[in-house]
Amino acid sequence: xxxxxxxxxxxxxxxxxxxxxxxxxxxxxxxxxxxxxxxxxxxxxxxxxxxxxxxxxxxxxxxxxxxxxxxxxxxxxxxxxxxxxxxxxxxxxxxxxxxxxxxxxxxxxxxxxxxxxxxxxxxxxxxxxxxxxxxxxxxxxxxxxxxxxxxxxxxxxxxxxxxxxxxxxxxxxxxxxxxxxxxxxxxxxxxxxxxxxxxxxxxxxxxxxxxxxxxxxxxxxxxxxxxxxxxxxxxxxxxxxxxxxxxxxxxxxxxxxxxxxxxxxxxxxxxxxxxxxxxxxxxxxxxxxxxxxxxxxxxxxxxxxxxxxxxxxxxxxxxxxxxxxxxxxxxxxxxxxxxxxxxxxxxxxxxxxxxxxxxxxxxxxxxxxxxxxxxxxxxxxxxxxxxxxxxxxxxxxxxxxxxxxxxxxxxxxxxxxxxxxxxxxxxxxxxxxxxxxxxxxxxxxxxxxxxxxxxxxxxxxxxxxxxxxxxxxxxxxxxxxxxxxxxxxxxxxxxxxxxxxxxxxxxxxxxxxxxxxxxxxxxxxxxxxxxxxxxxxxxxxxxxxxxxxxxxxxxxxxxxxxxxxxxxxxxxxxxxxxxxxxxxxxxxxxxxxxxxxxxxxxxxxx
Numbered sequence: 001x002x003x004x005x006x007x008x009x010x011x012x013x014x015x016x017x018x019x020x021x022x023x024x025x026x027x028x029x030x031x032x033x034x035x036x037x038x039x040x041x042x043x044x045x046x047x048x049x050x051x052x053x054x055x056x057x058x059x060x061x062x063x064x065x066x067x068x069x070x071x072x073x074x075x076x077x078x079x080x081x082x083x084x085x086x087x088x089x090x091x092x093x094x095x096x097x098x099x100x101x102x103x104x105x106x107x108x109x110x111x112x113x114x115x116x117x118x119x120x121x122x123x124x125x126x127x128x129x130x131x132x133x134x135x136x137x138x139x140x141x142x143x144x145x146x147x148x149x150x151x152x153x154x155x156x157x158x159x160x161x162x163x164x165x166x167x168x169x170x171x172x173x174x175x176x177x178x179x180x181x182x183x184x185x186x187x188x189x190x191x192x193x194x195x196x197x198x199x200x201x202x203x204x205x206x207x208x209x210x211x212x213x214x215x216x217x218x219x220x221x222x223x224x225x226x227x228x229x230x231x232x233x234x235x236x237x238x239x240x241x242x243x244x245x246x247x248x249x250x251x252x253x254x255x256x257x258x259x260x261x262x263x264x265x266x267x268x269x270x271x272x273x274x275x276x277x278x279x280x281x282x283x284x285x286x287x288x289x290x291x292x293x294x295x296x297x298x299x300x301x302x303x304x305x306x307x308x309x310x311x312x313x314x315x316x317x318x319x320x321x322x323x324x325x326x327x328x329x330x331x332x333x334x335x336x337x338x339x340x341x342x343x344x345x346x347x348x349x350x351x352x353x354x355x356x357x358x359x360x361x362x363x364x365x366x367x368x369x370x371x372x373x374x375x376x377x378x379x380x381x382x383x384x385x386x387x388x389x390x391x392x393x394x395x396x397x398x399x400x401x402x403x404x405x406x407x408x409x410x411x412x413x414x415x416x417x418x419x420x421x422x423x424x425x426x427x428x429x430x431x432x433x434x435x436x437x438x439x440x441x442x443x444x445x446x447x448x449x450x451x452x453x454x455x456x457x458x459x460x461x462x463x464x465x466x467x468x469x470x471x472x473x474x475x476x477x478x479x480x481x482x483x484x485x486x487x488x489x490x491x492x493x494x495x496x497x498x499x500x501x502x503x504x505x506x507x508x509x510x511x512x513x514x515x516x517x518x519x520x521x522x523x524x525x526x527x528x529x530x531x532x533x534x535x536x537x538x539x540x541x542x543x544x545x546x547x548x549x550x551x552x553x554x555x556x557x558x559x560x561x562x563x564x565x566x567x568x569x570x571x572x573x574x575x576x577x578x579x580x581x582x583x584x585x586x587x588x589x590x591x592x593x594x595x596x597x598x599x600x601x602x603x604x605x606x
Contacts, residue, residue: 045158048150048153048154048157049145049154051144052137052140052141052144055108055112056133056137059112059115059116059119059133060119060124060133062077062116063115063116063119063120063124064124066116066119066120067119067120067121067123067124071120071121074116074117074120074121077113077116077117077120078113078114078116078117080113081109081110081112081113081114081116082110082113084109085105085106085107085109085110085113086106088102088105088106088109089102089103089106092105104143107140108140111136111140115129115132115133115136118132119133149182152182152187152239153182153187156180156182156187156189157180159213159214160177160180160189163175163176163177166209166212166213169208169212170205170208170209170211170212171201171205171208172193172194172197172201172202172205173194174193174194174195174197175191175192175193175194175197176191176192177189177190177191177192178190178191178192178232183268184242185238185239185240185241185242185267186219186236186237186238186239186240187236187237187239188234188235188236188237189234189235189237190225190232190233190234190235191232191233191234191235192231192232193231193232193233195231197231198230198231199222199224199230199233200454200455202222202233202235203222203454203455206220206222206455209235213237215237215238215239218460218462219237219238219239220235220236220237220238221235221236221237221238221267221477221478221479222234222235222236222455223236223476223478224476236267236268238267242265242267242269243265243267243463243465243466243479243480243481244463246465246481246484247264247265247481247483247484248483248484249296249297249300249483249484249485249489250483251300251493252300252301252303252304252493253271253273253301254301254304254305255304255305255306256305256306256307256366257276257277257302257305257307257308257366257372257374257405258275258277258307258366259275260273260274260275260473261273261274261275261276261297261298261301262301263294263297263298263469263480263482263483264297264465264480264481264482264483265480265481266478266479266480267478267479267480272469272474272478272480273473274431274469274471274473274474275473276374276407276409276431277366277372277405278363278364278372278402278403278405278407279402279407279430279431279471280398280401280402280407280408280409280410280425280428280429280430280431281407281408281409281410281429281430281431281432281433282409282410282411282412282426282429282431282432282433282446283295283409283410283411283412283432283433283434283435283467284411284412284413284414284432284433284434284435284437284442284445284446285413285434285435285436285437285446285458285467286413286435286436286437286438286442287413288436288464289435289436289437289461289464289467290435290436290464290465290466290467290482291411291435292320293464293465293482293483293484293485294411294433294435294465294467294482295320295321295376295378295411296485296490297482297483297485298376298409299321299324299327299376299490300485300489300490300493302327302374302376303324303327303493303494303497303501304493304497306368306371306500306502307366307367307368307370307371307372307502308366308371308372308373308374308502309329309371309372309373309374309501309502309503309504309508310324310327310328310329310374310376310501311328311329311330311331311332311341311345311373311374311375311376312324312328312330312331312332312375312376312377312378313331313332313337313338313341313342313375313376313377313378313383314331314332314333314377314378314379315332315333315334315335315338315378315379315382315383315386315387316333316378316379316382317333318331318333320378320379321376321378323487323490323491323494324490324494325494326494326495326497326498326571326572327494327497327498327501327571328571329501329503329504329570329571329574335383335386335387335390336387338383338386338387338390339387339389339390339393341375341390342375342390342393342394342397343390343393344511344512345373345375345393345397345401345406346393346396346397347511347512348373348404348406348504348507348508348511348512349396349397349400349401349404349406350511351507351508351510351511352364352404352405352406352507352508352511353400353403353404355507356403356404362403363403363404363405364403364404364405365405366405368502369502369505370505370507371405371502371504371505372405372406372407373405373406373407373504373508374407374409375397375406375407375408375409376409376411377394377408377409377410377411378411379411379412379413380410380411380412380425381412381413381414391425394408394425395425398425398428398429399428408425408429410425410429414442414445414446430471430472431469431470431471432446432447432448432469432470432471433446433467433468433469433470434446434447434456434458434467434468434469434470435458435461435464435465435466435467436458436459436461436462436463436464436466437458437459438459439459440452440459442458442459443456443457443458443459446458447468447470448470451470451477454477455477456468456470456477457477461479463481465481465482465484466479466480466481466482467479467480467481467482468480498571498572499572499576501571501572501574502577503570503574503577503578509544513544543568543569543570543574544578546567546568546569547564547567547568547575547578548598549567550563550564550567550568551564551582551588551596551597551598552598554596554597554598555597556591556597557591557592557595557597558590558591558592558595558596558597559595559596559597560594560595561575561576561579561594561595561596562594564579564596579596586599587599
């Protein structure tokens with residue numbers, strides 16, 4: 001060991017030029033690695049770039065072996081190369097998804113088979129056989145080097161080679177990468193967490209992971225693995241935003257409320273499907289976040305359902321729901337209409353509950369004859385401000401409407417307890433959809449307490465239509481983007497399904513006939529249910545009375561359906577359904593296409 005005095009003397013001699021400096025090794029110093037080790041590490045690091053050398057060396061060795069005394073196998077080698085090339089083009093879709101990749105592989109196999117045949121006959125080192133191998137190998141290597149997925153996979157592999165260092169820096173020391181997969185929009189890796197680490201810890205480290213992996217902000221996602229193990233998680237990294245552009249609506253995805261509705265794709269291209277049967281829904285977010293577009297997707301699918309009656313409340317004078325009016329059985333645009341609509345909904349759910357109790361059933365199974373009732377409310381906070389008495393009815397529907405298939409779907413900006421009316425409406429919402437919010441605390445307000453801390457970062461959504469959804473089938477924070485419906489698409493869809501909407505079932509129609517929104521209109525009417533045509537006790541109730549009155553004034557040549565729609569203030573589908581029921585019972589007759597009257601010109605039937 002050198003003493004401090006000796007080290008000072010050596011330093012003075014070095015300064016005077018009397019001796020050359022000596023390299024002193026400490027405990028932390030290491031001897032340089034041999035050159036062969038460095039070369040091996042360099043080759044291993046760039047093994048993907050050097051990969052074409054392996055098949056080139058293989059065909060060269062095969063050619064040497066055949067030329068040395070096994071030329072009788074040359075024809076078999078050429079035949080195998082031809083069959084393999086054909087199989088790659090026809091059957092290689094799973095390993096090589098694109099046609100260009102399959103053609104490249106087939107050409108490479110054929111070229112290799114042809115060169116081996118020529119080299120086995122002429123000799124592998126006979127001019128110009130080696131030159132053809134070198135030039136052909138170089139040309140065929142270019143597509144391999146330029147392939148985007150290969151380069152992405154190499155980039156990911158090199159990034160994950162230093163995962164232990166990244167994990168140490170971000171606070172996930174001991175975690176390991178089990179596997180990695182490159183896809184169209186980025187890559188994903190499955191992590192094994194160290195003892196005591198959970199997916200909640202990984203979610204909290206997302207900003208640090210983005211820095212450690214060198215990605216742009218908002219590119220990292222963390223999901224549970226399919227096996228739902230506590231010490232596993234999936235790390236998803238996006239190289240590009242799959243939701244950067246609006247996605248046109250492909251059309252309705254359902255024909256029944258018993259089927260889940262597709263609102264748009266997740267970031268992995270899987271559809272965001274949600275079941276609304278016997279479930280209430282709440283959509284919230286800042287202005288311009290995309291609630292209106294999401295409502296359009298919802299309305300487009302509900303309009304295609306053959307077992308749903310749609311009611312709507314839009315206190316902005318129908319600005320949002322008005323274009324769907326042909327498919328909406330009842331649309332309230334004033335506070336008084338909203339109060340009456342929700343009161344009638346309570347009457348319907350009570351009548352349905354009484355029928356289920358009488359039959360010994362627990363739930364209402366929707367069908368075209370006994371449809372579900374979906375009430376869509378745009379800007380629920382406006383309802384609280386302008387029609388506070390209606391909120392009590394909404395609260396009753398929220399608490400008691402599930403079993404009888406009377407459901408609320410509300411949209412608002414900030415669903416505070418005050419904005420939702422101090423009732424149980426918000427707590428009863430099974431489906432929560434959150435669009436972009438301005439304040440982080442609004443995430444918990446819309447999705448539920450503690451959701452922000454659990455990784456539901458709706459404040460990071462950066463485009464209209466992007467949303468997070470919390471439901472029984474969606475319990476992880478996966479971003480989706482709602483389909484885009486243009487105004488023309490809305491108009492075309494509403495017009496297409498306007499004449500095929502189902503009317504209310506007889507039980508619900510009877511409840512409306514005995515209720516004006518404040519209670520029974522005629523307590524002496526008795527409990528008799530109306531028949532299919534909506535008649536009770538020999539006389540019509542509710543809109544059926546208006547339909548009968550209009551038909552009774554029809555001349556001999558009949559009255560147009562359009563006039564009946566105007567007289568009853570109902571949809572074309574409702575009027576046509578009632579007219580068919582009257583015709584089946586012999587009470588009405590179609591004079592000619594679109595023209596109807598009662599069987600007796602004066603209106604006296606039966």
